[in-house]
Amino acid sequence: MQPKKRCYEHIAGIVGIKTDIPGFRWGFGRCESPVSEKVFENCKIKVYLEAKKDSEVFNDIRTDCFTEIFRDFRVNPDSESLFFEKKVANLVNLKFAVSINGNSVNAVVGKSYLKYVKAKMMYIHSIAYILFDVVSMLLLKNGMTTLYCSAARLQNGKNVVFIAPPNTGKSLTVL
Structure with a gap:
């Protein structure tokens, strides 16, 4: 059974997140008090974050379009999107994908990534850290900052x- 996606508003009318990750914590706070879908839709910057099984993270993405490579990151030069994949000790496959479309951010993260990447490890940051940076960039593009x-x-x-x-x-x- 899929966890229910809930909406949260972190900066009134400006930043909202819709996620299936209970208690997700990032630079804008912890997802604690859900808001209505309408309140979320009225936010200028919307983040859609979904956790999936590691094997399903890239199911809805054409990975062959991601031709630019830097370490374990792959970027699609024709869109504002990237994905990350790293196998650690042949035991765990860490994965996430982020795409930006205007003021909307779509992110899919593997459950192993969520479980094991809580803080910076070498060049690998938590999904919370990455999304905070992406939203901060979108705030700047919209003439705002925190x-x-x-x-x-x-x-x-x-x-x-x-x-x-x-x-x-x-x-x-x-x-």
Whole structure:
């Protein structure tokens, strides 16, 4: 039985994700409170993420179109799409595919990739990391970006934004 695909909104009206991966966590937060299909469809940038058995990841993709090769990545020069495949110790076959069409991102990831790639290993990043980068790029293409910051509204009505690296006291300063 296939897990149910649920919709989540991570930046109101801007970034939404529809996935069958329960509790998927990425740079925009954890998928916890589902929203309606309508709310998801109203998002400017939509991510469709599906987990499949490793043997089924490329079932709906014509892999012969992916002619440009770099390490274990293959790119289709005629579209904004790529796929990754790496056999590890002849035991596990790590796979994912990502395609971008306008402001929509379609990603299919193998269950082994989800299970074993939680953090960076050499040049291999988690699917969460990859999708965060892709969505950040789409935000830039749409004239937007995210900031790692804290903000406060002063008594005189002006706003102050504190931009700094993690764990440097931004939130404590604002409080």
